[in-house]
Amino acid sequence: MACLYGNSIKAHISGLVSDVNTKDGAIWYKIQVEILDVYWFVERRYSDFEALNKKLVDSQGIPRDNVVLPPKKFIGNKDPEFVEKRRQQLDEYLKNVIQLLGQNPPEDLAQFLNLYDFEVIFMLRKLASEIFDKGEQILADQNAFTLSPYQIYAINERMKMPIPSLDSEDKRQDFSHIVEFCSRLQSLNIVGSNISLGSSTIVPNQYSMSLSIFKSIKFLSLKLINADKIAEVGTVRQTVERISIHNCDFQSMNQFLLCDSVYKTFAESGLSFSWNNVVSINCSNNTFESVGDIGDLVPSLRCIELSYNKLRNVFNLTSLPLLERVSYSGNVIASPEDLHLRFGNIVILDMSQNIVECLQPFYKLYSLVLLNLSCNKVSAVEQVKHVSFLPCLESLILTGNPVASSVDYRVKALSYFGNRASSLELDNEKANSTEMDQISIIQAIELAKRSTVQGKN
Amino acid sequence: MSGGPYNYSYIFKYIIIGDMGVGKSCLLHQFTEKKFMADCPHTIGVEFGTRIIEVCGQKIKLQIWDTAGQERFRAVTRSYYRGAAGALIIYDITRRSTYNHLSSWLTDARNLTNPNTVIFLIGNKSDLDGQRDVTYEEAKKFADENGLKFVEASAKTGENVEEAFLETAKKIYESIQDGSLDLNAAESGVQKKPTANGARSLSADNAEGRNPSSCSC
Ligand SMILES: Nc1nc2c(ncn2[C@@H]2O[C@H](COP(=O)(O)OP(=O)(O)O)[C@@H](O)[C@H]2O)c(=O)[nH]1
Ligand SMILES: [Mg+2]
Numbered sequence: 167m168a169c170l171y172g173n174s175i176k177a178h179i180s181g182l183v184s185d186v187n188t189k190d191g192a193i194w195y196k197i198q199v200e201i202l203d204v205y206w207f208v209e210r211r212y213s214d215f216e217a218l219n220k221k222l223v224d225s226q227g228i229p230r231d232n233v234v235l236p237p238k239k240f241i242g243n244k245d246p247e248f249v250e251k252r253r254q255q256l257d258e259y260l261k262n263v264i265q266l267l268g269q270n271p272p273e274d275l276a277q278f279l280n281l282y283d284f285e286v287i288f289m290l291r292k293l294a295s296e297i298f299d300k301g302e303q304i305l306a307d308q309n310a311f312t313l314s315p316y317q318i319y320a321i322n323e324r325m326k327m328p329i330p331s332l333d334s335e336d337k338r339q340d341f342s343h344i345v346e347f348c349s350r351l352q353s354l355n356i357v358g359s360n361i362s363l364g365s366s367t368i369v370p371n372q373y374s375m376s377l378s379i380f381k382s383i384k385f386l387s388l389k390l391i392n393a394d395k396i397a398e399v400g401t402v403r404q405t406v407e408r409i410s411i412h413n414c415d416f417q418s419m420n421q422f423l424l425c426d427s428v429y430k431t432f433a434e435s436g437l438s439f440s441w442n443n444v445v446s447i448n449c450s451n452n453t454f455e456s457v458g459d460i461g462d463l464v465p466s467l468r469c470i471e472l473s474y475n476k477l478r479n480v481f482n483l484t485s486l487p488l489l490e491r492v493s494y495s496g497n498v499i500a501s502p503e504d505l506h507l508r509f510g511n512i513v514i515l516d517m518s519q520n521i522v523e524c525l526q527p528f529y530k531l532y533s534l535v536l537l538n539l540s541c542n543k544v545s546a547v548e549q550v551k552h553v554s555f556l557p558c559l560e561s562l563i564l565t566g567n568p569v570a571s572s573v574d575y576r577v578k579a580l581s582y583f584g585n586r587a588s589s590l591e592l593d594n595e596k597a598n599s600t601e602m603d604q605i606s607i608i609q610a611i612e613l614a615k616r617s618t619v620q621g622k623n
Numbered sequence: 624m625s626g627g628p629y630n631y632s633y634i635f636k637y638i639i640i641g642d643m644g645v646g647k648s649c650l651l652h653q654f655t656e657k658k659f660m661a662d663c664p665h666t667i668g669v670e671f672g673t674r675i676i677e678v679c680g681q682k683i684k685l686q687i688w689d690t691a692g693q694e695r696f697r698a699v700t701r702s703y704y705r706g707a708a709g710a711l712i713i714y715d716i717t718r719r720s721t722y723n724h725l726s727s728w729l730t731d732a733r734n735l736t737n738p739n740t741v742i743f744l745i746g747n748k749s750d751l752d753g754q755r756d757v758t759y760e761e762a763k764k765f766a767d768e769n770g771l772k773f774v775e776a777s778a779k780t781g782e783n784v785e786e787a788f789l790e791t792a793k794k795i796y797e798s799i800q801d802g803s804l805d806l807n808a809a810e811s812g813v814q815k816k817p818t819a820n821g822a823r824s825l826s827a828d829n830a831e832g833r834n835p836s837s838c839s840c
Contacts, residue, residue, distance in 0.1 A: 302816075325668055325669055326668050326699060327699070327702075328698035328699045328701065328702040329702050330702045330703060330704075330705040330706050331636070331688065331702075331703060331706060332705075332706045332809065332810070334809075335809050337809070337814045340636075340706075340814070342634075342636060342671075342686040342688070343686075345671045345686075346671065346673045346684075346686050349671055349672070349673060350673065379671075
């Protein structure tokens with residue numbers, strides 16, 4: 167973490183920016199700024215130094231004897247020897263400025279060194295004034311606000327520093343504004359990154375987060391977050407209602423729900439880690455290999471989205487009494503076990519884009535209204551028979567299965583539904599009158615066949 | 624940015640101090656949530672609460688820093704005195720030691736806040752009258768001698784909690800009105816709300832600061 171509290175800045179001009187073309191032919195110096203274990207680069211030209219110097223002369227009363235900017239030169243200022251000499255002089259100048267003002271850098275110096283982008287205290291001053299200006303509106307509109315793990319880490323660390331919440335002249339930069347905003351924010355996006363921030367060596371996902379500053383979160387969204395970097399969930403566990411987790415490296419739902427606990431399963435953790443108000447979890451596009459033992463960790467859950475993971479099985483979610491919508495779309499499920507042993511009374515089940523061949527496991531999902539099995543491997547139309555007795559079923563989707571291109575697919579499939587054939591939507595469409603005629607014929611033949619068989623007996 | 628519950632004119636910053644266990648966090652919680660939190664976790668470093676109140680017809684947002692009483696957090700606590708417009712010093716009426724430490728808290732507060740900071744003394748846990756260890760009269764005398772406002776309150780029943788926070792705000796507001804508190808001073812602990820375009824406009828602040836309409840309560 168780059169933080170000026172208790173640490174000092176070092177900066178030196180490490181060289182010239184070599185890609186002259188993009189920089190309109192001027193000489194740009196590459197400055198390496200270093201705080202503690204972190205560094206970053208800033209690119210400045212002579213005129214930037216000059217502008218800085220002017221501001222510092224005005225506001226800070228330099229030059230003192232040892233802090234003098236090398237003079238301007240108009241002709242021959244690109245001569246390599248001159249450039250190198252000037253680099254050394256500017257380096258010397260910079261070192262002197264930092265020695266003089268580096269403990270508590272004035273705004274101009276902080277800007278020159280890009281402290282507002284990377285250094286905790288300055289970064290949070292900038293964030294505070296943004297929040298002061300826009301925060302009330304964001305809260306009033308209940309819009310989401312995005313923070314990175316580095317920012318959240320910085321806020322937590324700042325709380326522990328013995329520095330006044332307002333440490334600049336500008337009251338908009340008061341740290342209180344951030345803490346207040348976080349305590350009232352309802353919708354939070356945390357977006358991580360494994361790539362370093364700008365030109366720095368700061369990798370946001372290396373920083374672990376406590377969410378305890380957030381007191382009112384109802385919607386929590388995590389993107390590209392490292393599973394082991396949520397150190398504390400805090401009150402979010404009680405307040406949050408909807409969660410979405412995408413492109414994170416959690417391997418199971420459990421790992422997320424118990425991310426700040428030493429326990430791995432509900433059996434170990436018990437009720438103290440429950441997320442009582444969560445009604446919906448969207449964990450599409452992760453690398454989940456299982457759901458895990460979630461027991462009563464999310465007792466109010468109604469909707470779970472597990473699409474685009476690496477799931478091979480349908481997991482036991484019978485501990486969720488209110489669950490009604492489930493999506494396993496885009497996984498690698500081939501032949502699930504009997505599904506009525508996996509869910510309670512679910513209403514909508516999306517199993518599209520898996521590799522299911524057989525519909526037998528669905529035959530007792532009596533509460534099901536919508537079953538989406540598009541883009542699976544169902545090839546025999548007889549399979550439809552297994553779901554034809556589901557009493558609430560209103561819509562069945564089989565598009566993109568081999569069966570859907572077989573001869574007379576629609577009429578054959580619908581004919582299994584008996585007198586419900588006319589009301590059922592197959593692939594989002596009810597039977598038209600031609601189809602209904604054909605269905606009646608098939609059903610009549612079936613009936614005839616059966617009575618003949620019975621007659622013979 | 625008009626309308627809505629968070630339309631306000633000023634931000635006042637408060638700090639709550641006092642020994643550990645006197646009920647600082649509970650008082651804050653009672654004030655912001657109107658609930659007693661019996662099993663309040665120990666405060667590590669600093670905690671925070673906020674609420675909009677109305678004083679003399681003005682909506683005021685309070686930003687309240689709750690501090691940890693323990694010595695090991697003193698450095699963090701101390702840094703939050705600066706820039707506080709109001710300081711609530713709490714003791715526990717059932718524990719004499721917390722009352723005896725008041726002078727040390729008061730010294731800190733006097734030394735580290737600005738001269739305009741309104742300091743309010745609260746004797747908490749007034750619901751535990753049977754276990755009382757400090758009389759009202761004694762504490763009242765201490766408060767008067769030191770020029771502090773004083774009430775006994777209970778974070779549990781809510782008695783006088785609202786009053787203490789509001790009374791403090793009223794005093795602060797009065798010193799803005801009579802000009803003794805300079806809004807623009809960095810450490811005043813008072814701030815005007817953001818202007819519509821988000822830009823800082825000191826001149827507008829000044830113009831309103833000179834507004835002669837005085838507090839009518
Ligand atoms: N009876 C009673 N107990 C209180 C009251 N306020 C706080 N407490 C209890 O006192 C203890 C310490 O409270 P806390 O707010 O954590 O103190 P802090 O260390 O000053 O923040 C907790 O067990 C509270 O339940 C009160 O007004 N009445
Ligand atoms: Mg506390």
